[in-house]
Amino acid sequence: MAHFNRERVPERVVHAKGGGAYGTLQITEDVSQFTRAGLFQKGRETPLLLRFSTVAGELGSADTARDPRGFALKFYTDQGNYDIVGNNTPIFFIRDPQKFSDFIHTQKRRPDNHLHDHNAQWDFWTQSPESAHQVSFLMTDRGTPASWRNMHGFGSHTFLWYNAAGEKFWVKYHFKTDQGIKNFTDAEAAAAQSADPDLHIRDLHDAIKRGDHPSWTVNVQIMPFEDAADYRFNPFDLTKVWPHADYPEITIGKFTLNRNPENYFAEIEQAAFEPSAFVPGIGPSPDKMLQGRLFSYADTHRYRIGTNYLQLPVNQPKSPVNSYNFDGSMAFRQPSGPHYAPNSFGGPAADPSLYEGEQYQLTGEIVRSAYRLHSEDDDYGQPRALWENVLSETDRAHMVSNVVGHASKPEVTSDMKKRVVEYWTNIHKDLGASVAKGLGVTA
Ligand code: NDP
Ligand code: HEM
Secondary structure, rough: OOOHOOOOOOOOOOOEEEEEEEEEEEEEEOOOOOOOHHHOOOOEEEEEEEEEEEEEOOOOOOOOOOOOOEEEEEEEEOEEEEEEEEEOOOOOOOOHHHHHHHHHHOOOOOOOOOOHHHHHHHHHHHHOOOHHHHHHHOOHHHHOEEOOOOOOOOOOOEEEEEEEOEEEEEEEEEEEEEOOOOEEOOHHHHHHHHOOOOOHHHHHHHHHHHHOEEEEEEEEEEEEOHHHOOOOOOOOOOOOOOOEEEEEOEEEEEEEEEOOOOOOHHHHHHHHHHOOOOOOOOOEEOOOHHHHHHHHHHHHHHHOOOOOHHHHOOOOOOOHHHHOOOOOOOOOOOOOOOOOOOOOOOOOOOOHHHHOOOOOOOOOOOOOOOOOOOOOOOOOOHHHHHHHHHHHHHHHHHHHHHHHHOOOOOOOHHHHHHHHHHHHHHHHHHHHHHHHHHOOOOO
């Protein structure tokens, strides 16, 4: 009974509901001119864990809610773990990590009545114009994917790659579903919520069990290091994509999911992904959101799982680990012999040459918030391109009705509806007019 009383650990503060599976990354192309990371060398196969999730819902919430989907990869490389903790969208709602907790609080339950509040969501979004691109994605049918197997994944941030000669490149990851994109309409998603709230966990598990192994093609966009300084917009802005005309996608390999976990709690609930887990040949970029995330994840793991979360089998690197960390709750892998560094007794020593090439110089002001760097750092240009050039007539009609449905919840005030119309009008006047008509807002 005492053990039973202690069965729960806190759920993830975001991305609580999810599922995952193991698989293998296979690299088919030679990208050694861009990175010396072992896992990305041609012919290399690397085991991995992929966890999918919704963002806002609690552990028991429905898989088919309108929400971005988490797409968190852990590669068990022979140089240690490399994690890409991305989403099914190439962009995000904000570009300043200081805004993350307030943004998430608008997605979660209110402190007073414990209810979700669409008025708060629109209040935040309409006062945060940088959200326009991600909210546009969210309000298309890609906000309600039919299954995890039928959606893309993105690293979203810009990362640094460097090769054996120390030459540097900026990189973005795109994981393109080989199953094809398949989405639910708003009505189909709502029906699925009541019919089977665990639809996506079940779908992935059953597919793998019957040998129908889903795969994703791994593409990258590469920007020469020097381009960043005078590219027409800030290439480290997480609310923007790099247009393909400027930086086309290059295919480098594929990964396949082929094994279900045997124990959900041990292998998925306790899985700990962290954007700060890099291997030589890969590093962070100056994206402020990424810089914020480098701190946040390991911190929350120490709280949610425990100080020695990295010693659990699912999180343990499959390469030898030589760490001078010791003690803390549940420690069982401890340094013996010399227990500090530097030491004179032949203990393991850091090898700085592994990371040679990673360093670079920056110029500019250090500021607390993320702000605009270039004249073209506008918030509406890229969502406008999505609306004008990418979405079909049907996609547009669904986007409008999805927005109208979302902003028609009883708690959304008539003043807020006017702001909602203004928000979409800033992206495109036709979009604004259609939303106004749907919401019954007159000028
Ligand atoms: P492109 O025409 O080269 O690329 C458009 C991209 O949009 C493709 O990656 C396409 O790939 C994806 N797409 C297609 N339908 C939808 C949809 N309904 N919802 C979301 N994405 C869709 O143009 P640009 O690179 O110049 O980008 C134009 C706009 O496309 C951007 O402003 C952005 O909103 C959107 N976009 C761009 C991406 C990029 O990395 N450049 C990535 C994704 C979207 P697929 O159908 O395989 O997803
Ligand atoms: C989960 C913080 C932005 C993707 C989490 C968790 C925290 C967090 C605390 C819970 C981790 C856990 O308990 O295991 C933040 C902060 C952000 C941010 C502070 C911004 C400053 C993003 C962005 C993405 C993202 C931009 C995607 C591009 C994810 C994913 C998970 C997650 C996929 C779930 C990982 C898993 O499956 O275990 N985030 N996040 N987050 N975040 Fe973020």
